[in-house]
Amino acid sequence: MKKSTYILFALLLFTSAVNAQNAARIKYVNHTEVGGLFGRVKFDNQYNGNLEQVENRNSMTAQTFNGIQVNKRLATGVTVGMDWYRAALLTPIAAGLRYDLTKNGGVKLYGTVDAGYGFAWFHDDAEGFDTSGGLMLNPGVGLRFGKDGGPGFTLAFTYKRQEAEVDKPPLWGQTERSEHRVYNRLALRLGLSF
């Protein structure tokens, strides 16, 4: 938690520092997306002789980036989202960057990074369980369809890493049980930006 707060603040500082250079003309940027988080999991199935088993894991994600255009290419801001993992509902709050990689054309390639902390505020635990969030990192690239400066559609192709901790009630003969989770997902999102 502490580590993550530092990172968050560092990024916010950085973004505000970049801001200062262009205090004169501020352009608000909104980028709202929904999509899926696609991944797999490989685990020892204890109900099947501890044989390794692989399963698909897909879940839904939504997020909105609100920031300012720092210069022609770069926008910085704060990203707030919601991730419906099957066993955890997490709310990542992150510092975000959107950077145009190509200059011209109706379809632009852009880079996107969000880094922050996913909170478990809205997650409702079963009795005995206690889920808390963790660090979140979400870098990737996207395509933006639309005119310069106007509204446009986006398609983002990113990698999302989200950590979480779960305290669990001990089973037979156990005195403590906890789980460290790292969700590694391919995040595909469709969105609007203006």
Place this chain on the structure above:
Amino acid sequence: MNPRLLQLLLIFLAPAFWSCNDQCKETRVTRQFTNVTRSLMELRTQVKSESPRAMEKPGKMYVKGDYLFVNEVKEGIHIIDNSNPASPKFVAFITIPGNGDIAVRNNILYADSYSDLVALDISNPSKAVEVERVKNVFKNGLFDGGSWNLNESIGAINDQNVEYVTETVTVNCEENVNPGSWWGGEIWAVADRAFFGAGAAKSSASPQSSGNSNGQAGSMSRFALHQQFLYTVGQNELNLFDISNAAKPKSFTTVNIGWGIETIFPYENKLFIGSTTGMFIYDNSNPAEPKQLSTFQHGRACDPVVVQDDIAYVTLRTGNACAGAQNQLDLVDVSNPSSPQLIKSYQMENPHGLSIDFPTLYLCEGEHGLKVFDVADKFAVDKHQIAHFKNMDAYDVISLGKTLLLIGKDGFYQYDASNPKDIRMLSKIPVGKAI
């Protein structure tokens, strides 16, 4: 697109391809049991007073005058000089193999040592001396989840050593989505918790016999003193010891009382016995012959009970031997002990020991800390929470009026409770550290 952009693109995309697997590691601490046979002949030579040592696994606590007695589970008893609650001092450690419970009358300390009841003279607390031993009275017991039983024919204890093993396994990241997988667990936890004890007893609630001075035990105690008798509860029986001559306890009689007995709390002329199936009330007006008056049955989970002014306060929690599914505090009307009636149930988080100093109720919530309630309005206890101390582990509490003693996994605490609305910590003895 220039080459630099391509590089950037690769850096962004690469992680997506090499690790789109969720990685979940579960860490568990599991008890492992190994069977050992201990010779009674040898065990009986091992009781002795030693130099003080640090607490490692504190169990039940007991108070007598200026002295505190803290059980080191299965090892012995720490004697602590508490004449100044702000700076308690270790006086001595009495090695008593297989010890879990304590009771003190006058200068005599009674302790269990596996199958035996040992009486020690503690007139000089730094040099306790064994004065009497009643052999082979306890047939079996539990420590920290490991059970022992007496093999009388060869003079041995079949015991289990408990070790804690930490293991890490990969799991599928979504266990609690499927209820039921964890529901039935924790059978052993009760033994563990029971022996971590929970304590409670109020000065005025402890029966004092004329001419004798008894100490105070907690609500999780298995030992109780009343008139010329010492009562001890085992898994399924109640043992009476005649202590009319305090230094010479004699086995008096044994009463069978169901199964899964956990605690005994004497109040006025009654014995309140907590078991995994309910609370038993015994009439003790003839101390030599306790008679069962009634049983207060509830869900299959039971824990300590304390009583004051015709109201019994009973806590139930999950992780009990009976795999109970409740975490609650029950107020029970015992004005008619033959027919106890429920007053009201209150939801709690994970209640352990409790102590009543009417109208203040101290309730240990395990790892959720200590809660303090005003119980003057018995139908609205939950609306009168005075304080909640978090960030500590609370198993056991004894209210002595002005001071409050509390024990948990991480140490022993003392509080100034002269004003229940403003409880202040006086001292702490952390586990693993000598003072």
